[in-house]
Amino acid sequence: MNDPASPLQIVVLLSGSGTTLQAIIDEIRSGNINVEINAVISDQPDATGLTRAENVGIQTCALLPRDYPDRQGFDHALASCIDRYKPQYIVLAGYMRILGKSFVERFAGKILNIHPSLLPRFRGLDTYARVLEAGDAEHGTSVHFVTAELDGGPLIMQARVKVLDGDDEESLSARVKERERKMYPAVLNMLAAKRIEMKDGQAWLDDKPLEKPMEFDLSR
Numbered sequence: 001m002n003d004p005a006s007p008l009q010i011v012v013l014l015s016g017s018g019t020t021l022q023a024i025i026d027e028i029r030s031g032n033i034n035v036e037i038n039a040v041i042s043d044q045p046d047a048t049g050l051t052r053a054e055n056v057g058i059q060t061c062a063l064l065p066r067d068y069p070d071r072q073g074f075d076h077a078l079a080s081c082i083d084r085y086k087p088q089y090i091v092l093a094g095y096m097r098i099l100g101k102s103f104v105e106r107f108a109g110k111i112l113n114i115h116p117s118l119l120p121r122f123r124g125l126d127t128y129a130r131v132l133e134a135g136d137a138e139h140g141t142s143v144h145f146v147t148a149e150l151d152g153g154p155l156i157m158q159a160r161v162k163v164l165d166g167d168d169e170e171s172l173s174a175r176v177k178e179r180e181r182k183m184y185p186a187v188l189n190m191l192a193a194k195r196i197e198m199k200d201g202q203a204w205l206d207d208k209p210l211e212k213p214m215e216f217d218l219s220r
Contacts, residue, residue, distance in 0.1 A: 005034075007034050008191055010091045011040070011085050011087040013041050013093065013095040014040065014049040015047060015049075015096040016047055018048055018051075018094070020180060020181065021094075024091075024188065025053075029056070032189070034189060035188050038059070039053075040052075040059070041060070041063065043062070043063060044062070063081060072100065075099065078103065089111070089191060090107055090112070092113040092114070093184070098150065104146055109145060112145060112188075113145075116128070116177075118138070118139065118158055118160065119142040119158075123151035123152065128172050128173050128176075136163055140176060140179070141158065142156075143157045143183060153198075156196060156210070157213050157214040159176075159180070160215070161176055179216060186216065
């Protein structure tokens, strides 16, 4: 068993700018969370998130799907790359490629994702446009364990924002992302403290099944 005081070892997967990664890095460097990033991996070689990682001395790797004959080949290469860094958890932070079933099963209970909606509402892409079109009174973001079901794994924590009159995708996104940048590191710190785990296909908190996702308060 790992020493509870030792940092949680993670590998981060991303596809884009890496603002969520940067939030995690900032919380680590401030001493607010007991986490260590072993590597950052991207399916986009020019992802700004890779530069963010390199700037603070984190190892990086770019794996391009076009270099592999099929999804299975890519997923196998990705899994082999991750294994080199020996993480306790894989953290998806704006990783836009869907992971194959065999990959998810290989790392069952050890993959986290953050999705910009109040799951199970609005799985998939374009959540801001869809919530505005639906006329919902609130939107938000969810951290969940990853399963083979798209955006369907056990929920851990959610943050809510009101949809305001005059909101567009940009303004709504800004408020949601503000919460994401605080909530994701908070969940990782709870993992580091061994308070959260996935067991029997469900999220558990403090050795009890989590009947509903925790609510995140931006002020804490």
